[in-house]
Amino acid sequence: MYTVTEGIVLNQIKILNGRRMIRLFSGKYGKISAGTSIRESGKSKSALALKPFVRGRYELNKTHNTYHINKAEVIHSYYGLAGNMERYINCSYVLELTDRLLPEDAPAEALFLLLTEFLDLMEQRQKKFEPPVLAYIFKALKMWGAAPELEKCVICGKCTDAPACFDVAGGGIVCAECSKSDGNIEKLRNDKLLYSINFGIVNVVKYLTEQPLRDFGKLALDEGVSELLRRMVSDYAAYHLDIGKLRTEEFFGL
Numbered sequence: 001m002y003t004v005t006e007g008i009v010l011n012q013i014k015i016l017n018g019r020r021m022i023r024l025f026s027g028k029y030g031k032i033s034a035g036t037s038i039r040e041s042g043k044s045k046s047a048l049a050l051k052p053f054v055r056g057r058y059e060l061n062k063t064h065n066t067y068h069i070n071k072a073e074v075i076h077s078y079y080g081l082a083g084n085m086e087r088y089i090n091c092s093y094v095l096e097l098t099d100r101l102l103p104e105d106a107p108a109e110a111l112f113l114l115l116t117e118f119l120d121l122m123e124q125r126q127k128k129f130e131p132p133v134l135a136y137i138f139k140a141l142k143m144w145g146a147a148p149e150l151e152k153c154v155i156c157g158k159c160t161d162a163p164a165c166f167d168v169a170g171g172g173i174v175c176a177e178c179s180k181s182d183g184n185i186e187k188l189r190n191d192k193l194l195y196s197i198n199f200g201i202v203n204v205v206k207y208l209t210e211q212p213l214r215d216f217g218k219l220a221l222d223e224g225v226s227e228l229l230r231r232m233v234s235d236y237a238a239y240h241l242d243i244g245k246l247r248t249e250e251f252f253g254l
């Protein structure tokens with residue numbers, strides 16, 4: 001079957017005889033692995049469109065369950081992101097997380113559009129990269145039906161607007177009462193699966209999850225809040241999505 005799709009290159013692996021395997025987040029089919037014989041050294045338009053951080057248009061052949069890229073064309077290259085190392089690392093982290101999050105061959109158009117919007121936004125931004133990165137992750141978790149519970153205590157089920165902690169394993173907030181009385185809380189604390197939080201943090205997470213990325217403008221977060229959320233969401237995603245440890249996480253000391 002011949003087909004054309006827009007996509008973002010997540011990464012590429014060299015295989016035998018100059019052939020490469022491209023992992024593409026395609027608009028139509030979600031994440032796919034596609035082989036290609038287009039030479040890396042070539043200066044052709046197609047060769048340029050096979051590098052990570054390129055959004056392109058890809059002509060594919062699908063036989064059985066295998067994709068092959070015949071031709072490719074750059075729509076937009078995000079190489080400019082590399083002009084700032086911190087920004088580049090943050091974007092690499094998001095690309096790696098997206099790659100781990102997506103199953104093969106399952107359309108995920110909303111997430112594809114979100115990734116495009118995220119990369120566009122990061123390209124414009126010169127500092128304060130945390131808010132878009134965190135927003136992307138919380139929005140992706142929501143799209144995946146894996147958003148943390150922020151309204152009700154995950155132990156007693158009562159609504160609370162003054163949570164005391166965030167229970168990574170339980171998947172959400174814990175009310176003040178349960179945080180004092182529940183017998184498992186101490187164990188969670190020892191296993192480092194419990195974060196002390198306050199009302200403010202919950203509102204920040206809600207804001208990051210609900211507000212469109214384009215509204216972020218120059219929004220900055222307090223450094224302590226950013227760091228706490230980064231750790232929390234990284235532990236949460238690793239626990240609930242079975243994505244393991246990301247290569248790029250070590251840059252953030254996670």
Ligand SMILES: [Zn+2]
Pocket residue numbers: 153154155156157158174175176177178179
């Ligand atoms: Zn409770």
